[in-house]
Amino acid sequence: MASRVDNLYFFIVAVTAFFAVLVSVLVIFFAAKYHTKDPLAVGQPIHGSIPLELAWSIIPFLISIVIFAWAADVFFDLQRPPDQTIEIYSVAKRWMWKFQHLDGQNEINELHVPVGRAVKVTFTSEDVLHSMFFPSFRVKADAIPGRYSTVWFTATKVGEYHLFCAEYCGTKHSGMIGKVIVMEPAAYQAWLTGGPGAGSLSQRGEELFNDLACNTCHRSDGSGRGPSLVNKFGAPQELANGTSVAVDEAYVRESILTPQVKLVAGYQPLMPTFQGLLSEENVMALVEYVKSLKTATSGVSNVSAAGPGETPPAAVQENR
Amino acid sequence: MASTAARRVTYLNHEHSVASWLLTKDHKRIGLMYLVVVTMAFFVGGLFATVIRLELATPAGDLLSSDDYNKMFTMHGVAMVFFVLIPAVPAILGNFVLPLMLGAKDVAFPKLNLLSWYIFVIGFLFTVYAMVTGGVDTGWTFYTPYSSRASNSNVMMTGLGVFITGFSSILTGLNFVVTIHRMRAPGLTWFRLPLFVWAVYATSLVQILGTPVIAITVLALAIERFLHFGIFDPVLGGDPVLFQHMFWFYSHPAVYIMILPPMGAISEVIACFSRKSIFGYSFVAFSSLAIAIFGFLVWAHHMFVSGISVYSALVFSFLTYAVAVPSAVKTFNWTATMYKGAIWLKAPMIWAIAFLALFLVGGLTGLITAALGVDVHIHDTYFVVAHFHFIMVGGAVMGFFAGLHFWWPKITGRMYSEIWAKVAAIIVLSGFILTFGPQFILGYLGMPRRYHVYPPEFQVLNVLSSAGASILAVGYLFVGIYLTASLFWGEEAGDNPWHSTGLEWTTQSPPLPHNFATQPVVTEEAYEYSRREIKVV
Numbered sequence: 050m051a052s053r054v055d056n057l058y059f060f061i062v063a064v065t066a067f068f069a070v071l072v073s074v075l076v077i078f079f080a081a082k083y084h085t086k087d088p089l090a091v092g093q094p095i096h097g098s099i100p101l102e103l104a105w106s107i108i109p110f111l112i113s114i115v116i117f118a119w120a121a122d123v124f125f126d127l128q129r130p131p132d133q134t135i136e137i138y139s140v141a142k143r144w145m146w147k148f149q150h151l152d153g154q155n156e157i158n159e160l161h162v163p164v165g166r167a168v169k170v171t172f173t174s175e176d177v178l179h180s181m182f183f184p185s186f187r188v189k190a191d192a193i194p195g196r197y198s199t200v201w202f203t204a205t206k207v208g209e210y211h212l213f214c215a216e217y218c219g220t221k222h223s224g225m226i227g228k229v230i231v232m233e234p235a236a237y238q239a240w241l242t243g244g245p246g247a248g249s250l251s252q253r254g255e256e257l258f259n260d261l262a263c264n265t266c267h268r269s270d271g272s273g274r275g276p277s278l279v280n281k282f283g284a285p286q287e288l289a290n291g292t293s294v295a296v297d298e299a300y301v302r303e304s305i306l307t308p309q310v311k312l313v314a315g316y317q318p319l320m321p322t323f324q325g326l327l328s329e330e331n332v333m334a335l336v337e338y339v340k341s342l343k344t345a346t347s348g349v350s351n352v353s354a355a356g357p358g359e360t361p362p363a364a365v366q367e368n369r
Numbered sequence: 370m371a372s373t374a375a376r377r378v379t380y381l382n383h384e385h386s387v388a389s390w391l392l393t394k395d396h397k398r399i400g401l402m403y404l405v406v407v408t409m410a411f412f413v414g415g416l417f418a419t420v421i422r423l424e425l426a427t428p429a430g431d432l433l434s435s436d437d438y439n440k441m442f443t444m445h446g447v448a449m450v451f452f453v454l455i456p457a458v459p460a461i462l463g464n465f466v467l468p469l470m471l472g473a474k475d476v477a478f479p480k481l482n483l484l485s486w487y488i489f490v491i492g493f494l495f496t497v498y499a500m501v502t503g504g505v506d507t508g509w510t511f512y513t514p515y516s517s518r519a520s521n522s523n524v525m526m527t528g529l530g531v532f533i534t535g536f537s538s539i540l541t542g543l544n545f546v547v548t549i550h551r552m553r554a555p556g557l558t559w560f561r562l563p564l565f566v567w568a569v570y571a572t573s574l575v576q577i578l579g580t581p582v583i584a585i586t587v588l589a590l591a592i593e594r595f596l597h598f599g600i601f602d603p604v605l606g607g608d609p610v611l612f613q614h615m616f617w618f619y620s621h622p623a624v625y626i627m628i629l630p631p632m633g634a635i636s637e638v639i640a641c642f643s644r645k646s647i648f649g650y651s652f653v654a655f656s657s658l659a660i661a662i663f664g665f666l667v668w669a670h671h672m673f674v675s676g677i678s679v680y681s682a683l684v685f686s687f688l689t690y691a692v693a694v695p696s697a698v699k700t701f702n703w704t705a706t707m708y709k710g711a712i713w714l715k716a717p718m719i720w721a722i723a724f725l726a727l728f729l730v731g732g733l734t735g736l737i738t739a740a741l742g743v744d745v746h747i748h749d750t751y752f753v754v755a756h757f758h759f760i761m762v763g764g765a766v767m768g769f770f771a772g773l774h775f776w777w778p779k780i781t782g783r784m785y786s787e788i789w790a791k792v793a794a795i796i797v798l799s800g801f802i803l804t805f806g807p808q809f810i811l812g813y814l815g816m817p818r819r820y821h822v823y824p825p826e827f828q829v830l831n832v833l834s835s836a837g838a839s840i841l842a843v844g845y846l847f848v849g850i851y852l853t854a855s856l857f858w859g860e861e862a863g864d865n866p867w868h869s870t871g872l873e874w875t876t877q878s879p880p881l882p883h884n885f886a887t888q889p890v891v892t893e894e895a896y897e898y899s900r901r902e903i904k905v906v
Contacts, residue, residue: 054746057740058737058740058743058746061743065734065737072700072729076722079704080712083643083709083710083712085711085712085713088713088867091644092643092645092712092899094646094899095705095708095709096646096648096650097648097649097651097705098649101701105697105701106694106698113690113691113736114690117686117690117741119740119742120740121683121686121741121742123741124679124682124683176514176519177518177519178515178609182817184750187745187746188746189748190674190676190745191674193609194514195604196676198676211824213817215817215818216512218515219439219506220436222819223430223817223819224435325604
């Protein structure tokens, strides 16, 4: 993608440089050629030309359309990650970047990724606005409290690259920097398994799911007071107000923090709000757990224990 | 030479007391009073810029603390945007020459005009008070939730200054619109108006329609900050992106408040010193209105990575390209005006050509920032800093200086040193290019804006930029010195030193207290150099 952005950039630079040179040369040429020291001399009475006006309105407009369309095409691809990506969560806070790998690795102001694989970072902010900016990969998106943003990139060369905060966030804004460490796939695998075995992100999510007693209502067989969450992620969801919504990270997050806003059709507004009770990291663990609740994969991974005195975990993991 | 000037009654010498200035209803004196305050604000803003460029000469933050640096760029932006760029051309040059160009005695509401100045000064004093009692560190953009929740600096005092000043801008716009509609001399039809008047008219519409929105935004920010009523802060149930929509709904059109009047001044200067009618008069006139209208429809191009949808980004990118066309039309028409002209390269024309060069770069790099796929990368980097300085300083300030040099003999009755004025134009032009040219490269290489400390690989370009800034500062000081000197030692200018066709040149320099001895009557189009018998003075 970086080379596509650069190609577009140099194309626009070339087009604009042409017009800059054209106008500059004309201005200098006219100033030299028609220069006079006689203050009483007058110029020729030329008042204008409709064909010329049309030409220099329409031609720049058409060139603009070409730039617009090309740039929009690049933009679409920058905004839409491919299907197969390495997913990473991140939380921005003054003044650091926390990264959470699905396998359980945590990092602060460093992000390890393998070369040649598309990486998608889903992130939010815990306080004010920030902006996740990877100049080498030509991508950037604001971290907005209360929302999820994403950037994606594919690193093509092993090495270390800048990570900057690009949206002003206070005292240490310029210190809110980090680096992306791009590794060979084998080295990346070794790094992934090398850290402390904290358990995967979805395992942590599952623990939270049980500790917070989410599992008492969100039973996998749909018999609970809340909807089953199995196979929900990625599918459209009918809402109580008659509309429907695509179940993505943002919707899951919103449903945890402010459940009544987009209530699922057929259910009562019973769920308590978790706004202010969960850190963004814990919300992300829960989101990742909900994403992992798929028919195809369940039954293999989910055998962990529920909190004491709670409904049997089977309620969550069973297939239907 | 001073003795002959002193015998004529002018707006400057018919009354001398301090009260005769502070209570004046004369648009010319009010224009000069704006000049004094705006020059002070320019000096304050320039001082902050100097400190910023000094700090950035090295990658480490070794001159200031991070908090102080953040205050420097914030206060630089606040002083320059709200107290220099927005009022400079309309309130100084517009006030002075608009009634003269219309053949009128004054603006439509002279008392309101004086009130506008007082409101402006009060707003400025509030802002200065906020600056000296601790400053403000939000960036001139005041983005929430930082400004509403996190910042401990004088956010609301500064906001109050901006809020108050806005009313001055609204009232001035209102005054000018009514003046242009009602006070034109007999025979001065709409299509005989000088293009500066068209530009000020378009600007006034933006001032009237846009400025209330920034007032509403500041008020909403105050409500959230003081009453904790959630408007922008997500913790309180608000939306931080809403603030950006509201802020840019004013602040993007505000860019056109800054650049349209200088464009008008440039039209005057180029026509006069090419001794020709402006090429495509009606296209230049209507392009001002088109820019004013389209300018209201492009605000979200500041927000392509702020969390707006892909489809609204597409719409705003497209509209941004649409607004580029009238600016291109103006540029081509100015160039074509010089074709087969009789080009008299006096100082105002040199400043105007310098304007053209810088505005060209500023405008064309706008095509790069408007390109969605590229803007994702360059947004909030030095590329954007360079781009808007080329427009606002390279365009608006150069245009202001072109206009100031053009009308200075009319305003003061004196000529400045021609050679110094040309030298200063060249110093400012080269200093400017050296300051902001490298910033385009810095930005594309990825250096974010508002960085106190930066990676060492960016140092060479930053040193070049700081070196350029010192040349720029020398250039501006030159202008201040030779213009001030001209007041004391300048030659008498005469009524029409440029042999211009404009109505403002038909009265004496400096003008009579009530502008014209007899009511002028207009019988021809603007800039009719070829049909006019030029009077030798």
